[in-house]
Amino acid sequence: MKIINKFLLFGLAVSICLTSCNTEELNDLNINPQAVNEIDLNFMFTAAQLGSASGGSAGDNRYLDWRTNIGMTAYLIQHLANAGGGIAPGDKYTENFESNNAPFEFFYGDALKNLSEVIKQTGPGGYDEGNKINTRNAARIIRVLNFHRLTDFYGNIPYFDALQGMEGVFFPEYDEQSEIYPDLLKELEEATAALSTSNPDEGFAAADIIYEGDIAKWKKFGYSLMLRLAMRVSNVAPQMADEYVTKAIAGGVMESNDDNAWVPMATGPSVWINQNGISRAFYPGDGGQPSYLSNTLVDWLKADATAPDEVDPRLMIISGGIADWSALEWTPINTNPLEQKGMPNGYDAAGLDELAGETVDLVTTYSRINYLMLQLDDPYIFMNYAESAFLQAEALEKGIGSGIPNSAKEHYESGVKGAMQMYTPFDASLTVSDEEVEAYLARHPYGEEKPALEMIGEQMWVSKFFNWWEAWSDWRRTGYPQLTPTNYPGNITQGQIMRKLKYPAAEVAANANFQAGATLPDVNTTRVWWDVAN
Numbered sequence: 001m002k003i004i005n006k007f008l009l010f011g012l013a014v015s016i017c018l019t020s021c022n023t024e025e026l027n028d029l030n031i032n033p034q035a036v037n038e039i040d041l042n043f044m045f046t047a048a049q050l051g052s053a054s055g056g057s058a059g060d061n062r063y064l065d066w067r068t069n070i071g072m073t074a075y076l077i078q079h080l081a082n083a084g085g086g087i088a089p090g091d092k093y094t095e096n097f098e099s100n101n102a103p104f105e106f107f108y109g110d111a112l113k114n115l116s117e118v119i120k121q122t123g124p125g126g127y128d129e130g131n132k133i134n135t136r137n138a139a140r141i142i143r144v145l146n147f148h149r150l151t152d153f154y155g156n157i158p159y160f161d162a163l164q165g166m167e168g169v170f171f172p173e174y175d176e177q178s179e180i181y182p183d184l185l186k187e188l189e190e191a192t193a194a195l196s197t198s199n200p201d202e203g204f205a206a207a208d209i210i211y212e213g214d215i216a217k218w219k220k221f222g223y224s225l226m227l228r229l230a231m232r233v234s235n236v237a238p239q240m241a242d243e244y245v246t247k248a249i250a251g252g253v254m255e256s257n258d259d260n261a262w263v264p265m266a267t268g269p270s271v272w273i274n275q276n277g278i279s280r281a282f283y284p285g286d287g288g289q290p291s292y293l294s295n296t297l298v299d300w301l302k303a304d305a306t307a308p309d310e311v312d313p314r315l316m317i318i319s320g321g322i323a324d325w326s327a328l329e330w331t332p333i334n335t336n337p338l339e340q341k342g343m344p345n346g347y348d349a350a351g352l353d354e355l356a357g358e359t360v361d362l363v364t365t366y367s368r369i370n371y372l373m374l375q376l377d378d379p380y381i382f383m384n385y386a387e388s389a390f391l392q393a394e395a396l397e398k399g400i401g402s403g404i405p406n407s408a409k410e411h412y413e414s415g416v417k418g419a420m421q422m423y424t425p426f427d428a429s430l431t432v433s434d435e436e437v438e439a440y441l442a443r444h445p446y447g448e449e450k451p452a453l454e455m456i457g458e459q460m461w462v463s464k465f466f467n468w469w470e471a472w473s474d475w476r477r478t479g480y481p482q483l484t485p486t487n488y489p490g491n492i493t494q495g496q497i498m499r500k501l502k503y504p505a506a507e508v509a510a511n512a513n514f515q516a517g518a519t520l521p522d523v524n525t526t527r528v529w530w531d532v533a534n
Helices: 001-018 023-029 042-052 063-076 097-121 131-154 177-192 215-232 238-251 277-282 297-301 349-356 386-397 409-422 434-443 450-464 468-478 505-508
Strands: 261-263 322-324 331-334 378-383
Touching: 023 131, 042 097, 042 131, 042 261, 063 097, 063 277, 063 468, 097 238, 097 505, 131 215, 131 277, 131 468, 177 215, 215 349, 215 378, 215 386, 215 468, 238 386, 277 505, 386 409, 386 450, 409 450, 450 468
Parallel strands: none
Antiparallel strands: 261 378, 322 331
């Protein structure tokens, strides 16, 4: 009887609704009043720029730098050294799943996701179609930056089908790096050309934390990135390199340090998002990475100097000296440039003791990164003018591209000057005078101490301190500097410097397209498509 009464009540309720409720009211019941129908694209563009700087807006902004940029590439490229174990797989060529996974997880999961949404909603059919042309095309440039880093880390990656979960593509196919690079270059060409001061784009300047809406600087960044990508494929696709070097030069690349692409950081309100991820990775009491410089870098900066003023002035900018920073207070121990000492790569504490023939106190023995460059609100560098100058010098030496003004020597010397004078955004005291630059160039004349290409490669290597993943890619492409591998017991590469990252285990297991399309074998010594130099 109760069951019958329930059905009667239900039927009565339905009949009342059918007679008294109109269709619009019924539809309104299915609308979530708290749902967001349109996302603030200015906010997403800002978040994407921040997220591209060490994965910042996705959560812990030190994770990607700590695990990969520092833990893997800074040690592989021998800018830093580490007597520890698991947190420095690049120092001893050991296995570390987090270092391998981090770029894949963070770039796809944060920056690229935001960038794809900005591009989608400002394109055909998007809710802001045609209204944010500069935002759209600046987002395309940053998208290229992130995708080229990803493919340079892993080789073949999901690209054309990536980030299309809303369209039902949950397991994207892998694309060959040789097919990805032409599209990245095409994207740069189209996006950079489309930027214009005449475009209606409300909010772009306020949302742009890199150049504050300066279209001329965005164009120089886009064409400089084009120059980088063109030279990266120059060993395997010379015609493509020639075409796009020429286009980059015609478009106009970076001309001074005023054009450098910096992402500003802040001390608040959240330690997990706004602070510099590199600084947090080293910061005493918060980070987990020791900040010792490699003897490869320190010895290169000291070269054959016999007096303090003959040492490369960048040594005491990058280092600041042998010092103790273990208790949030920088205590200098030795700031004599001639007496700076880097830590050898590939040794644990016992090995360093054996090498020295005595017990080594790490703090009082080895030079460290300058604490002025490790403040939590220090800016984060994407690309500097020096790289643009060095790439033009290299292109001229190799006969790649056309229309490059001036000589290789002039670009080389301009690059050295730019590299030495780029550090003032960290602190105003980190200056190098024009006279110091000229004296350095006189002591190390272009193409005389070493072949010109080797000098260019070495200068590009040292100019990318902090941008270690790019220094690693440059080394893999050019072979410079000529690094001596380490051979720590139990290493996984048989004493070879790693050439790529391994894919995340979750991606290997879940994506059915992995075996057919990934760069295999999936080991750290496998080379990506353009890596044929050394």
